[in-house]
Each structure stands twice: as structure tokens, then as C-alpha cells.
Amino acid sequence: MPAAKPLLLIVDDDPLIAESLSFTFARAFDVVTSHSRPHALNLLRQLRQAPQLALVDLGLPPLPHRPDEGFALIGDLLALAPDMKIIALTGQNDDDNARHARTLGAIDFVGKPCDPGRLEALLRQALSFGETPAAEPAAGLIGDSLPMQRLRLQLGQYADLAFPVLIEGESGSGKEVVASHHLHCLTVRRDKPFLALNCAAISPALLEPTLFGHARGAFTGAAGARSGYFEDADGGTLFLDEIGELPLELQPKLLRVLENGEYQRVGETQTRHSNARIIAATNRDLRKEIRAGRFRADLYHRLSVFSVTVPSLRDMGGDRLLLLEHFTRLCAAKAGLAPFSLNPAARALWLDYAFPGNVRELRNIVIRLAAGHSGQEIGPQRLRAEFDTGDEEAPATPSALAAVDLDRVREAARKHLEQTESLTLDATLELWERGYIEAAIELSGGNMSRAARRLGINRTTLYNRMESWNRR
Known part of the structure; x- marks a missing residue:
């Protein structure tokens, strides 16, 4: 029996491009196609296994208040399938888009029209690196910074206890590694x-x-009885990622299991x-x-009997060099x-x-540098091209602060109250x-980088705040 081909997801609202790429790559990959962000997410939830690879058009049709659906989809896909390797496609081949797509988790960026041969080479190269978890099992947590020392201490205290643990941390920070390695593999379970x-x-x-x-x-399509995750994980560990997405009507049933271990099959x-x-994780x-x-307050208190926070890289100082060395060795091997x-200069x-x-971003940068600059010494100019530095968060200038009249704001607030x-x-x-x-986006002509600069925040923060509107 021939080996199963890797599964490739192509998301492009132009049916001609989607069909053309699908036909071109059908020999090397099993291909599924989608035309929009909602359709792609619904398709992913229905597949028996997540695609290993994805090609995502950044110019997908916008939804209200979200002009960059392609950027949003990258984050969504990685939330559902963290090991997916994503290549971003766009008709606007500019460095700003490239850097931001990579920041969100894309491993590379290709402008349209794109050479199918180059695309296939990039896809195969992505597969050749395989899964690159945040830490090898034997290595444990990498870093000597105070936040990492604090996290190690907490994990050592909580690891062998039977109580739930809530892991908080930003997207891409390695919450599942903490759950699987430090709160399971190093415990009596x-x-x-x-x-x-x-x-x-x-x-x-x-x-x-x-x-x-x-x-x-029990429902349409339930041809036979089937056990669930709670039954299959009995005696072990059940890791519930993105716990903030749990529907409100299902939360009392999870609360019951946490309180007395009891549940019923549907x-x-x-x-x-x-x-x-139970170990839960959230970036909310x-x-x-x-x-x-x-979200129910009683469920939150049951889940957070113990809670830990996985630090962001910006708080880890010199640990960034340790992670650089770790992933460089791993990718080379x-x-x-x-x-x-x-x-x-590049290290600085x-x-x-x-x-x-x-x-996740650090790892993907290392993968690209390892693939394109094997055995070479890299300088700051080449490294800077990998960074999303065009719209870093900047403090307000004195002139900007002077434009805000506190007395007028206070008066408006008083009248409102x-x-x-x-x-x-x-x-x-x-x-x-x-x-x-919305005013900043309008004044910037829909350019999200310029809108973020007007607001004094980085573009990732802008997207996250806009995304929160859709969850309310």
C-alpha cells in the first residue's frame, strides 16, 4: 500500500487559482480547498485529521471590522492545529505583509503570481523539518530568566498533585508543552x-x-456507541486547550466532572x-x-485551583539566545x-x-534561516528582514499627549454619568x-500598519482587540 500523501489546505477566494494550485499539487499532496476564513475553519473542524500544510491567501474577502481576513486565518489555523506549516500568499508583495504574516506564525511568504515549482519546494522543505516542539522532552523548559525560574518552581510544586491546573499565556508561548511534559510526563501519571x-x-x-x-x-450519524475523552483519559491527564471557547451551555457539565468525577454519555x-x-489552557x-x-465564575475557580503563567519572550531577556541555539541545533539535525x-551585531x-x-515565531525564523543560510554567518541587515519591526509599539510623544485635553474628557464623562x-x-x-x-483605520485608508502606528500600538495588538469584538 502506498504511503499516505501529506494533506494540504489551500484557501483562496479566486476559484481559478484554487483549482489551478489544487491540480498542480495533486500528485504530491492530498489537497482540500476553501474560499473564505469561516469556510476554512468549518472544514478543518470536519476533517478527521488536520492538514500538515496550508497555503493561505492574505487577500480574502473581509468580514465587518476585520479587513485582513487572511492574517486572522493564520492565527485561527494555528490555534486549531499548532503544528500546521503555513505559507502566506498575496498579490501585494511588500515586506510589511511578509513580516507580519511570519509574526503570526506563517513559515514563509510568497507574492503572486507565484511559481508552482517554488511553492512545492517550500512545502516539501517545511515537511522536512517535521514537528519542532518548544522543547525536546529531555531538555525541559529552556531558559534561566526569573519568569522561567518561577514557572519551574510552580510546576515542581503542582506536578504530582491531582488538582486541576490552569495554564495562561499568550499565543505561541508553549502552553501545551508545559501541560504534556511538565504536568504529565514528569509525574506519577x-x-x-x-x-x-x-x-x-x-x-x-x-x-x-x-x-x-x-x-x-444519540444523534444523526451516531452509528455506534463511542467513548469520549474523559473516559479514554481515565487515570491519566486530559488537556483542554482554548478552554475559553467552551460553550456556555456545556460548562455546567464540565463543572460536574471537576467536582465529583461524574458524567454521562450523550x-x-x-x-x-x-x-x-484536568489541565486547561487559555490565552484569554x-x-x-x-x-x-x-464564562462561569464557579467553573473558573474549579479550573484554577493552581494556575501558572507561561511567560512571553519579551519578558525572558537572554533566554532568547538559549532558544536560538536550541532550535538551531534541532533544525540542523x-x-x-x-x-x-x-x-x-545580529545577536544584539x-x-x-x-x-x-x-x-512559535522564534522557531519559524530559525527554520527559515537554517534552510536558506546553512553554515553561514548572518548579519543584522539579513536578520532585520525577518522581524516585524515596522509597527512596534511606541510610547506617546509629548506632542501627542498634549493633544488630549483631560479637562474636556472629564467634562464629557461627567455629563455622561x-x-x-x-x-x-x-x-x-x-x-x-x-x-x-475604527477612526484610525478610516484615516489610514484601511492600512492596518498605519492605523496601529496612529494608535501607538503594534499591529498584533490591534488585531487582537478587533478580534475580541467578534467574541462579544
Whole structure:
């Protein structure tokens, strides 16, 4: 039987381009195509396994308040399938787009019209590196900074306890590695199952039977009885990633399992029991989700008996060099290439960069440098091309601060309070934020980089704040 071909997802709203690329790559890959961000996410949730590779057009049709659907889709795909290798495509071949697509997690960027031969070579090269987790199992957490020392200390205290742990941290920071390695593999449960479920990767309608199992005929398509994650992880560890995406109506059932271990398969009345330890992770502020009515306070308190925060790279100082050396060795060994090096000026630039995409971004930069500069010494000019530095967050200048008249703002607030019987400060501040963001985008002609600079934030922060509107 021939080996299964790698699965490739192509997302482009131009059917001619999608069909052409699909035909071109059909010999080397199993290809699935999509025309929009919502369709691609729905398709991914229905597939039995996530594609290893994706080609994403950055110029997808925009949804309201989200002019860059392609950029948003990169983050969405990696949230659902963290090991997916994504190559971004665009008709606007500019460095700004390239750097930002890479910051979000794309391994490379190709302008249209693109040479199919070059694209196929990039796809095969991405596969040759295979999975590059944030740390090899034997290496543990990499870093000597105070945040990493604090994290190690906490993990050592909590690892062998049976209570739930909530892992918080930004996207790309390595939360699953902490769960699988430090809170499972190094514990007394190491010989028991470790199961991971991304709560955002499954249709809400299927999430309950996936977690708890189902009886035969419980719903359309349930041809036979099936166990769920809680049953299969009994005695081991169940890692629930993106826990903030758990539907509100399902949260009481998860709370019941956390309280007494009891659950029922969908379509059954028999009560079952699971002894799985629950580890949850989120990049959202669950306390804010509670205030917005999207997450139960009692569930949050049960999940966060112990909580740890995986630090962002910008808080890890010299650890960025340790991670550089680690991934350089790892990539060289996987691809059989001579490792590259950075000269002193480039190393200083590496330490100054904030890595908004965290470990995932750092890893992808190393992969590209390893593939294109094997055995070479790299200088700052070449390295700077990899960084999304065009719209770094900058402090407001004195002239900008002078433009804000505090007395006028206070007077407007006083009148608003006098005219409003009940006011929610969070909702009011969010409304002002949305007004400023939409005004900045309008004044910038839809250019998100310029809008971010007007607001004194980086583009990733701008996208994250806009994305939060769609969740409210």
C-alpha cells in the first residue's frame, strides 16, 4: 500500500487559482480547498485529521471590522492545529505583509503570481523539518530568566498533585508543552494516557459527545456507541486547550466532572466516573470573560485551583539566545544542514526584538534561516528582514499627549454619568476603544500598519482587540 500523501489546505477566494494550485499539487499532496476564513475553519473542524500544510491567501474577502481576513486565518489555523506549516500568499508583495504574516506564525511568504515549482519546494522543505516542539522532552523548559525560574518552581510544586491546573499565556508561548511534559510526563501519571483536546477545533454541536462519549443513535450519524475523552483519559491527564471557547451551555457539565468525577454519555442515563486530571489552557483573560457573561465564575475557580503563567519572550531577556541555539541545533539535525550563526551585531538585534509571536515565531525564523543560510554567518541587515519591526509599539510623544485635553474628557464623562442611571465602565471604555480604532483605520485608508502606528500600538495588538469584538 502506498504511503499516505501529506494533506494540504489551500484557501483562496479566486476559484481559478484554487483549482489551478489544487491540480498542480495533486500528485504530491492530498489537497482540500476553501474560499473564505469561516469556510476554512468549518472544514478543518470536519476533517478527521488536520492538514500538515496550508497555503493561505492574505487577500480574502473581509468580514465587518476585520479587513485582513487572511492574517486572522493564520492565527485561527494555528490555534486549531499548532503544528500546521503555513505559507502566506498575496498579490501585494511588500515586506510589511511578509513580516507580519511570519509574526503570526506563517513559515514563509510568497507574492503572486507565484511559481508552482517554488511553492512545492517550500512545502516539501517545511515537511522536512517535521514537528519542532518548544522543547525536546529531555531538555525541559529552556531558559534561566526569573519568569522561567518561577514557572519551574510552580510546576515542581503542582506536578504530582491531582488538582486541576490552569495554564495562561499568550499565543505561541508553549502552553501545551508545559501541560504534556511538565504536568504529565514528569509525574506519577506518566504511564497513563495524555489526551489533548482543543475546544476551538471542534464544532460546538460535537464537543459534548467528543468529551463525554455517546450512545448509539444519540444523534444523526451516531452509528455506534463511542467513548469520549474523559473516559479514554481515565487515570491519566486530559488537556483542554482554548478552554475559553467552551460553550456556555456545556460548562455546567464540565463543572460536574471537576467536582465529583461524574458524567454521562450523550443519549445515556448511566452515570460514569473519570479520574482524569484536568489541565486547561487559555490565552484569554477568563476574568474578563466572566464579567462579560461568557464564562462561569464557579467553573473558573474549579479550573484554577493552581494556575501558572507561561511567560512571553519579551519578558525572558537572554533566554532568547538559549532558544536560538536550541532550535538551531534541532533544525540542523532534522534537515541534515550545517547550523548558521549570528554575528555580534545580529545577536544584539535578536536580544532587542520583542517576538510578538513568542516561541512559535522564534522557531519559524530559525527554520527559515537554517534552510536558506546553512553554515553561514548572518548579519543584522539579513536578520532585520525577518522581524516585524515596522509597527512596534511606541510610547506617546509629548506632542501627542498634549493633544488630549483631560479637562474636556472629564467634562464629557461627567455629563455622561449625569444622563445615565446605570453605567458599566468596561463597556464604556470598550466603546471608546472601538471608536478610536475604527477612526484610525478610516484615516489610514484601511492600512492596518498605519492605523496601529496612529494608535501607538503594534499591529498584533490591534488585531487582537478587533478580534475580541467578534467574541462579544
